[in-house]
Amino acid sequence: MPVRPTTLPPLTSPAEMEQMVSRAGLTLNAGQMADLVLAWRQVVQLLGRIPRNRRMADDQAYAFRLAAPGVAPGVLKPAEVAPVAVKKPAVKAAAAKKPVAKKPVAKKSAVKAKARKVAGKKPVGKKISAKKVTAKKVAARRPVAKKQAKKAAVRGKSPARKMPARKMPARKSKGRRR
Amino acid sequence: MSEVTAPVGAPSAAPLGVALATPSIGEAGRLFARGKMSPVELTEIMLARIAEHDPKLNAFLLVTAEQARAAARNAERTLRAGKGGPLTGIPLAYKDIYETAGVRTTAHSRILAENVPRRDAETIRRLGGAGAVMLGKLATHEFAIGGPAFDLPWPPARNPWDTKRFTGGSSSGSGAAIAAGLCLGSLGSDTGGSIRLPAAYCGVTGLKPTPGLVSRRGVIPLAPSLDTAGPMAWTAEDCALLLDVIAGYDADDPASVAGPKISYAQAIAAPVKGLRVGVLRKFFEHDAPASPEALQMVARAISALKDLGCVIEDATLPPVQDFNAVGRVIISSEAYALHEATVKTRLAEYSRAFRVRVLPGALLRAADYIAAQRRRTDLIAATANTFRKFDVLLSLPTTGAAPLLAEQRHDDGFARPLLTTVANVAAVPALVVCGGRTSSGLPLGLEFMGPAWGDATLLRLGHHFERAIGNREIRPKL
Numbered sequence: 175m176p177v178r179p180t181t182l183p184p185l186t187s188p189a190e191m192e193q194m195v196s197r198a199g200l201t202l203n204a205g206q207m208a209d210l211v212l213a214w215r216q217v218v219q220l221l222g223r224i225p226r227n228r229r230m231a232d233d234q235a236y237a238f239r240l241a242a243p244g245v246a247p248g249v250l251k252p253a254e255v256a257p258v259a260v261k262k263p264a265v266k267a268a269a270a271k272k273p274v275a276k277k278p279v280a281k282k283s284a285v286k287a288k289a290r291k292v293a294g295k296k297p298v299g300k301k302i303s304a305k306k307v308t309a310k311k312v313a314a315r316r317p318v319a320k321k322q323a324k325k326a327a328v329r330g331k332s333p334a335r336k337m338p339a340r341k342m343p344a345r346k347s348k349g350r351r352r
Numbered sequence: 353m354s355e356v357t358a359p360v361g362a363p364s365a366a367p368l369g370v371a372l373a374t375p376s377i378g379e380a381g382r383l384f385a386r387g388k389m390s391p392v393e394l395t396e397i398m399l400a401r402i403a404e405h406d407p408k409l410n411a412f413l414l415v416t417a418e419q420a421r422a423a424a425r426n427a428e429r430t431l432r433a434g435k436g437g438p439l440t441g442i443p444l445a446y447k448d449i450y451e452t453a454g455v456r457t458t459a460h461s462r463i464l465a466e467n468v469p470r471r472d473a474e475t476i477r478r479l480g481g482a483g484a485v486m487l488g489k490l491a492t493h494e495f496a497i498g499g500p501a502f503d504l505p506w507p508p509a510r511n512p513w514d515t516k517r518f519t520g521g522s523s524s525g526s527g528a529a530i531a532a533g534l535c536l537g538s539l540g541s542d543t544g545g546s547i548r549l550p551a552a553y554c555g556v557t558g559l560k561p562t563p564g565l566v567s568r569r570g571v572i573p574l575a576p577s578l579d580t581a582g583p584m585a586w587t588a589e590d591c592a593l594l595l596d597v598i599a600g601y602d603a604d605d606p607a608s609v610a611g612p613k614i615s616y617a618q619a620i621a622a623p624v625k626g627l628r629v630g631v632l633r634k635f636f637e638h639d640a641p642a643s644p645e646a647l648q649m650v651a652r653a654i655s656a657l658k659d660l661g662c663v664i665e666d667a668t669l670p671p672v673q674d675f676n677a678v679g680r681v682i683i684s685s686e687a688y689a690l691h692e693a694t695v696k697t698r699l700a701e702y703s704r705a706f707r708v709r710v711l712p713g714a715l716l717r718a719a720d721y722i723a724a725q726r727r728r729t730d731l732i733a734a735t736a737n738t739f740r741k742f743d744v745l746l747s748l749p750t751t752g753a754a755p756l757l758a759e760q761r762h763d764d765g766f767a768r769p770l771l772t773t774v775a776n777v778a779a780v781p782a783l784v785v786c787g788g789r790t791s792s793g794l795p796l797g798l799e800f801m802g803p804a805w806g807d808a809t810l811l812r813l814g815h816h817f818e819r820a821i822g823n824r825e826i827r828p829k830l
Contacts, residue, residue, distance in 0.1 A: 198714035199696060206699070209708045209762070210715075216766030217684065217712045223677035224723045 186214060374401075374533030374827060377590035381438045384431055391431065391441025395424035395485050398443045402487065402534050405830045408515055410507045411529040413448050414456055415488040423485040430483055438593050438617065440483030445535040447523050448489040449496055450476055450581075451570040459572045460492045462505060462701040463694055473570025474605065475539055475581055475598045482597045487535050490525030496541055496574045497522060497687060498706025500760055508757070511554060512828040513794050517754040520549035526584045527554035531795075531828055537585035537594055543574045544679050545749065545772025547582050548784040552797025553754035555786040555828075557814060558584040559591045560772075562781045562804050564609035566595070567602035575686035576607075577725075578679065578776045587824055588785060588814030592616035595807065612805055619808040620815040624660050627813060629800075630667025630742035636751065639672035640769050643752035649788040649796045650748065656820045657746075662813075667745055669778075670734055672769045678731060679773040680766060681716060681724040688713025708762040728777055735778035739803035744813055746800060747771060749784045753794035775801050783810040786823055 186194070191211060195202060202210065375383060375394075383389040399417050406412050420443065427441035446452065449459045451469035458464045472480065480486070491509040493499025499521050500508035509524040511517040512532035519528045523540030527550025530538055540547035542560040551558030559582045566581045573579055583594035596617050601610040631654065636642040642650075654664055669675075687710045688695070691702075695714075699707065738745065749772050761767065775782035780801055787798030798817075802810045818824050 194715045200699075200711070200714055202699075206707060206711075209704065210711050213708045213712045213763050213766060214715060216763055217680070217716070220677040220680050220766065221716075221720055223674055224681065224720070224727050226719075226723055228726060 186218065374586075375536070376586045376824070377439070377442050377536045377593050378587065380442055380536060381593075384441055391424040391427040391443075391485060392421070394441065395420050395443050395487070398487055398535060401532075405512075405532055406529075406534060408830070409510050409512055409528050409532055409534075411491055411509045411525040411532065411534060412445065412487075413458060413460065413489050413491055413506050413525070416455055416486060417488075419455070420485050420487050423480075427483045427485060436483050437597075438482075439479065439597055441485060442483075442536055443485045443487050444479065444537045444539075445487045445490050445526070445529055446476060446539050447492050447496075447526050447541060449492055449541060449572040450489075450539055451572070452476055452486070452489065455486075455489065457489065457572070458506075459495045460499070460504060460506060461494045461703075461706075463495075463698060464572075465505065469570070471570070474567035474602045476570065478597050478600075479539075479594075484597075490523075490529055490538060492524060493522035493546075494703045494706045495572065495687070495691070495710075496543065496546055497683070497709050498703045499524065500757060501703035501705040504703050510757070511754050512830060513555065513754070516756055516758075517794070518553060518757050518760055520551075520553035520750070520754065522546040523550050523558070523584060527551060527556055527558075530554065530556045530584055530586055532830055533827055537583060537590055539594075539598070540582060540584045541568075541571055541574070542580050542582055542772075542776065543578045544683060544776055545770050547580075547584055548749045548772045548775075548782060548797070548799060549770075551584060551784040552749040552786075552799075553795065555789070555795025555797075555823075556584060556586055557588050557591050557786070557818070558582065558784050559588075559595065559807065559811065560775055560782045561595065561599070561807050562611065563779050564605075564607050565599050565611040565781075565805075565807060567598075567600070567605040567608050569602055569604040573690060575683040577686060578682055580776070588783065588811050588818055589617065589620055591783070592620050592808075592811045592815070595811070599807075612808065614808055616808050616811055620812045622812055624662060624813050624816045627662045627743045627809070628741065629657055629662045629664050629813075630738065630745045631664060632669060632745055632747040633666050634668055635672050635771060635774070636748040640751050640771050642748050645790045646748055646750075646752050646796055649798070650746075653746070653787050653798050653817070653821075656817060657813075660816055660820055665742075667738055667742055669738055669745075669774065670731060672771055672774060674727070675731055675774040675777040676769040678724045678728050679770075679777045681720055682728070682777075684710060684713035685716050685721040685724075686713075688716075705762045709766075712766075731777050732779050735774075735780060736803065739780075739806075743806070743809055744800050744802055746798070747774070749797045749799040753790045753792075753796055772799070775799075780804055781807045781810055783814045785814045785818055786821075788821065788823065789826075 191214070195207070195210070380389065380394060384391065399420065402412060402415055424441060427436065430436040430440055448457055450473045451457050451471065453469060453472045455468070457467050457469050491506060494501055494504060500518060502508065509519045509528040511519045512528055523546050526538035526540045529535045531554040540558060542548060547558040547560050560580050561582045563580055568579055568581050571581050583591045583598065585591050585594060596615055599611060602608045636650070658664055691710060695702070780803060782799055782801045784797045784799050786795050788796050790796060800810050800813055
């Protein structure tokens, strides 16, 4: 897209300069002011090269781009991958192995769900994994926890945060949520 | 500003063979593997060289000798046990904007003179985990922008090829220390050329990686939307070995991206025949005219690349001045925003060079900053479009060899366009290698730019080019 720079802006007068410095909240001595004036003249030249006459619907350089839902940042693929065999150094290899350690946690919940089935108990409520139910939500559902939460709100912190999410399925099975 | 009083060294060179004391990282690893040298011996040699030569060069702000000896002994035990990797026992030193746990990190500024971080930057942590030995912290320009300055507690670093001359910056200590053989490698940071300028002036190799490839967590920022952390070393192979360890996703750096899962050190061996290299001739012949010796060096470099089997054609991008205007407005705005609170209370403690380069950010408006960011998207798109036709773009990082320190102006970054800023604004990786030397023996840098995630290709081309040119045998005579 051909974007032509705008014409050079006029030089800033000493009065304007003082006003700008004051507006920026700076207090400069004469030497510092002289240095800034010299540098600012150069910056004004640079600003003159940056076009302003753009279309309203032009792209937004300052917009954030989030990862797609359900895609962990580590899974994002780069634009170009060089076709070379992988051989990681020891440190990186060790770091790469870390996420695998999460698997047993998932297995644990699966085992619990299986045990529940065997016992003939139906899971309560929607099919939400224990991990996704936040401690805060559960605290809001439980009358005792509600009181605690109110007290904590007065103190400015939530006791529900301290409850480990892993214990949730056990509490569900006692039917206390109803 | 204080006077330049350090002894003056004439540009001259000594064959590397004079002392095996300064092997490259790759060579040192091979010497360790054959049992010809140990990490403890190499660390002691480096510490002795620092004690002898650094008073002339001012490359080190802090030498952590005892810590280095302890790390070297650990590395030796690891290697004897048949463990470790290519960086085990390798003596490195880091630009003093990288946070180091329990070791003073000043950013070469009075403002952080007493700053002792509690934890390592992510890159330092990774290198420590790989067994590297930290020799100390290296000079920089104040907060990676304000320099060279003589009104700070530590003097600026000097160029080992001629101590009257500028090292380039802001990773000034890194360039000087590597060239002088005071450490085998370093980490620099690059916001507008701060890795590549000292690499060019000091005759070493420096990579500004693709943004997001290397974590910046724990690196004192300058302008976060342009900052990159990267390796500096004597050869492209060494940079690849360092990159193998420091590259990788880090959840603590919001800009971090999971890059290609490859070994950069292995990738350099692949041939470069058929690579399409575009020459950005207009950059260094028209936009920022280079010296005749630099132009002759480019001609020789192109000839060497043709001999390697590369396909050479001319390429074009928007003028360097457009990239420079965008880069300077973004850097001034973001740097001022980061320093505003301190500037308002401790302005006199900053160097004059810092004030000249950062204070204009106080006067820039939000509309100016956003206009610069929007223009940046055009320039990124234009550069990406050019890379449809080329694998690598060839340019110069500087218009000639290192200038005299006394000739440096505080407003240089504004007044003269920096050729290196192109890669920062375009968000692409760039590698600077030593392309040759002037008749007086000063190094001349050559820059290769690649498309995003093309870091491996750049290192590969740099490696083959260095071998073809054969200038890695010569070190400055100190």
